[in-house]
Amino acid sequence: MKKRRSMFDFDDFMGTGFPDFDEIEKMFEEMTRGMMDDRKWKHAKPGNPLVYGWSMQMGTDGKPHFEEFGNVSTKAPDKVNDEREPLVEVINAEKEITLIAELPGVEKEKLHLNVDKNSVSITVNDPQRSYKKQLKLPAEVDETSAKAKLKNGILEVVLRKLKPSPPEKAKDVKIEG
Secondary structure (H helix, E strand, C coil): CCCCEEEEEEEHHHCCCCHHHHHHHCCCCCCCCHCCCCHCCCCCCCCCCCEEEEEEECCCCCCCCEEEEECCCCCCCCCCCCCCCCCEEEEEEEEEEEEEEEEEECHHHEEEEEEEECCEEEEEEEECCEEEEEEEEEECCCCHHCCCEEECCCCEEEEEEEECCCCCCCCCCCCCC
């Protein structure tokens, strides 16, 4: 039986090494069908963009992990949030954790950053744009070590870990086909 070709063909996109892509492919098809239904967007305000995206990072468990961002979610596709979740990359190094967040058009005076030893909160309250993101950190950090800079809409936050983690061992990946 030939596999049905869908709107999002992840086999072409990523190869056949990730079994979770069939589930992700179904999720995108359902979401796209849902987005075509005008009744779902009755909460959207004219002039405010609908933003949805996702990022993928390889987890320490060797599996891909997906994170949504924007002001629309697959969990509640008929709801449009006033704040957008920014795209955030978390880099978990041996002695520190670095967060890189995309906050286009944000001025540092409108940005509020809150750090404790287990989490980081990013909030922007501006009539032009609002962002909000709460992140659980992969390790405990010294909150007094936080250093942040905002340049050209990119926020970079560096946090020193309380307990350095040993370097991860490389994992062999089986190549199919």
